[in-house]
Amino acid sequence: MASGEGGSTGTDSTGADRAVTTGPGAGDPVTEGLSPGVLDLLGLLAYAELVAFFRLSEDAALAPSLSDKAALAEMAVAEFGHFQQLRSQLTQLGAVPEQAMLPFVGPLDAFHARTAPGDWLEGLVKAYVGDGIAADFYRAVAALLDPPTRALVLAVLADTGHADFVTARVRAAVAADPAAGGRLALWARRLVGEALAQAHRVVAERPPLARLLAGATASGGEQGEIGRMFARLTDAHDERMRALGLEP
Amino acid sequence: MASGEGGSTGTDSTGADRAVTTGPGAGDPVTEGLSPGVLDLLGLLAYAELVAFFRLSEDAALAPSLSDKAALAEMAVAEFGHFQQLRSQLTQLGAVPEQAMLPFVGPLDAFHARTAPGDWLEGLVKAYVGDGIAADFYRAVAALLDPPTRALVLAVLADTGHADFVTARVRAAVAADPAAGGRLALWARRLVGEALAQAHRVVAERPPLARLLAGATASGGEQGEIGRMFARLTDAHDERMRALGLEP
Numbered sequence: 358m359a360s361g362e363g364g365s366t367g368t369d370s371t372g373a374d375r376a377v378t379t380g381p382g383a384g385d386p387v388t389e390g391l392s393p394g395v396l397d398l399l400g401l402l403a404y405a406e407l408v409a410f411f412r413l414s415e416d417a418a419l420a421p422s423l424s425d426k427a428a429l430a431e432m433a434v435a436e437f438g439h440f441q442q443l444r445s446q447l448t449q450l451g452a453v454p455e456q457a458m459l460p461f462v463g464p465l466d467a468f469h470a471r472t473a474p475g476d477w478l479e480g481l482v483k484a485y486v487g488d489g490i491a492a493d494f495y496r497a498v499a500a501l502l503d504p505p506t507r508a509l510v511l512a513v514l515a516d517t518g519h520a521d522f523v524t525a526r527v528r529a530a531v532a533a534d535p536a537a538g539g540r541l542a543l544w545a546r547r548l549v550g551e552a553l554a555q556a557h558r559v560v561a562e563r564p565p566l567a568r569l570l571a572g573a574t575a576s577g578g579e580q581g582e583i584g585r586m587f588a589r590l591t592d593a594h595d596e597r598m599r600a601l602g603l604e605p
Numbered sequence: 606m607a608s609g610e611g612g613s614t615g616t617d618s619t620g621a622d623r624a625v626t627t628g629p630g631a632g633d634p635v636t637e638g639l640s641p642g643v644l645d646l647l648g649l650l651a652y653a654e655l656v657a658f659f660r661l662s663e664d665a666a667l668a669p670s671l672s673d674k675a676a677l678a679e680m681a682v683a684e685f686g687h688f689q690q691l692r693s694q695l696t697q698l699g700a701v702p703e704q705a706m707l708p709f710v711g712p713l714d715a716f717h718a719r720t721a722p723g724d725w726l727e728g729l730v731k732a733y734v735g736d737g738i739a740a741d742f743y744r745a746v747a748a749l750l751d752p753p754t755r756a757l758v759l760a761v762l763a764d765t766g767h768a769d770f771v772t773a774r775v776r777a778a779v780a781a782d783p784a785a786g787g788r789l790a791l792w793a794r795r796l797v798g799e800a801l802a803q804a805h806r807v808v809a810e811r812p813p814l815a816r817l818l819a820g821a822t823a824s825g826g827e828q829g830e831i832g833r834m835f836a837r838l839t840d841a842h843d844e845r846m847r848a849l850g851l852e853p
Contacts (some may be wrong), residue, residue, distance in 0.1 A: 404671075411665065414658070414662035414681070415662070417659065423655070423707070424702075426659075430658060434682050437682050455670065455671045583783060
């Protein structure tokens, strides 16, 4: 996966020097230094962070106390900060952030609609699992990016430091009520399944992004490369489940 | 209303030196430099900012575009920053923020439950009206506070710079559809009515806060003083309505 850093200078860069001001479906417009794959990736990440902000804020309503509510709000605010960084990078690269995000609104909204937490613990597990998978994904794609985009992605990835809050709360809840452990482990599996389903949908619909994710130099075998990346994300997820005291 | 700056040194300061670690209803515990009135005020403002964060995030769902959604989220994030400043001041003063906020959860939640916006424009007007009344209230109470608390309140008050976004959007909508103007003017009047109703409830339930708001030196006539403060807030609100292009 670390095979290429040419995402921004590859064969996709027809029409360089032209500002990206057209929406999805208008071909693959690119601006100097911004391949359609990178444009897709930044749009995907930006919308993912924006929607994470809204869902975490909403899930905070389930919190049993004002301080828990404020803690989840703080996670949400951190996601919004990530969104702002990604949006400003898109703008600097000459793209229109709203248009770059648009192709990913459907899949990400569908993911969240299908995984609305039923209670506070499900909300915490979702925040933790989502954050963890996002961080691993950022790390995996960073290797495929041109240096400036990679620097941004790694900056956004910087730990928001809230994992401890979540693991402590979930472990205590499972210790107090072992049955909750089984229920939450099932819930986490459902979250991963839904996330993978939407990820495959995105990859199928966005060939430039698929090419980027498969590694810039890979010829053919894209689906396999991407499948292996998803599999690695799932491995790391299992470790996070154990950190929560849950059966992967 | 600018008659006293003795809120923290007035006759309420029995039991100074004792840290505030007890909840509401446990008498009026005070810690050094923190009168029960100031404790109430900071608790009220902190919860108001926290709940404003959640309601603005929620109302952003009504936005017609991703950039409008992000703009409202940005207002919400600014409110959360205010909450963090107020919470940390409460902690520094030896109070337990959650307990200081608790008496105000009922009235503020009731206000928001009774004023859930039905559409994007109602959401914008609510954000604008709420922000404006809050700022005027902060300005009015600042004069009554000891210097450190006053400095904090004025810092929190600092304009978040989003009023222009709202006024431009609402004026354009009213220009395009004059009937919307009448509907939004009615909505704004309802917002003020509900806010005043809850404010009177808070004042009736929290005598130390009422004494603070009436001015530390006022003896008797509290209700009248507070009534005049509310009336001044309503005057300023009328000017804001005109700025939106609405009939006050």
